[in-house]
Amino acid sequence: MARNWLFRSLALRHAIKNSVRPIFFNAHHRYLSVPPKPSLFATAIASSQLSLLPSFHHSRSLSSAAGSSDVVLVNSEEEFNNILTKVKDNSLHAVFYFTAVWCGPCRFISPIVGELSKKYPHVTTYKIDIDQEAIQGTLGKLQITSVPTLHFFQNGKMADVLVGADVARLTNITEKLFKKN
Numbered sequence: 001m002a003r004n005w006l007f008r009s010l011a012l013r014h015a016i017k018n019s020v021r022p023i024f025f026n027a028h029h030r031y032l033s034v035p036p037k038p039s040l041f042a043t044a045i046a047s048s049q050l051s052l053l054p055s056f057h058h059s060r061s062l063s064s065a066a067g068s069s070d071v072v073l074v075n076s077e078e079e080f081n082n083i084l085t086k087v088k089d090n091s092l093h094a095v096f097y098f099t100a101v102w103c104g105p106c107r108f109i110s111p112i113v114g115e116l117s118k119k120y121p122h123v124t125t126y127k128i129d130i131d132q133e134a135i136q137g138t139l140g141k142l143q144i145t146s147v148p149t150l151h152f153f154q155n156g157k158m159a160d161v162l163v164g165a166d167v168a169r170l171t172n173i174t175e176k177l178f179k180k181n
Contacts, residue, residue: 071097071113071114071117071125071126071127072124072125072126072127073126073127073129074126074127074128074135075132075134075135076132076134076135077134077135077136077137077138080126080128080135080138081138083126084096087153087156088153088156088157089156090156091155091156091157092124092153092155092156093120093122093123093124093153093154093155093177093178094123094124094125094126094152094153095113095117095123095124095125095126095150095151095152095153095174096125096126096128096150096151096153097113097125097126097127097128097148097149097150098128098130098139098144098147098148098149098150098151099127099128099129099130099147099148100129100130100131100147101129101131102131103147103148105147105148105164105165106147106148106165108165108167109148109165109167109170112167112170112171113125113127113150113170116170116171116174119174120174120178120179122178122180123174123178130144130147146163146164148162148163148164148165149161149162149163150162150170152173152174152177154177154178159177160173160177
């Protein structure tokens, strides 16, 4: 009985973390039910609690299918410098999201950053994994010492910085800087 409960609990948490719909089995391996897809809030809460559990294979990233989100993965220092120069020279709106796979607070706000990138398609969000070897020089220059860290650029100029997983402040900054009137 306890083993079945533990299996269901881990299966549900794995499903929430990976945005899939779990299928539960009973002792005879027959399908029992398929619960509804969790809300964004439930996903964020479950993701933050999953850092305490053994790791499952995680293949979800913020770079979703073309057209559904403006999140772009940055994989090298040269690529980052080119993007930053483009943002500054062309007076673009952008968010640079510094994150790490192992970071619980990063997992907590990751779906919110993805939703905000969909809500404001005129703002490009660049996701930078701080554990990439090719990006270490940039992190030192920008003095990124904590994750998650978000740098907000409005019209090519740094307008604000957010360090930590403060969802209310993230939403307020994004609306203040990028909401079209």
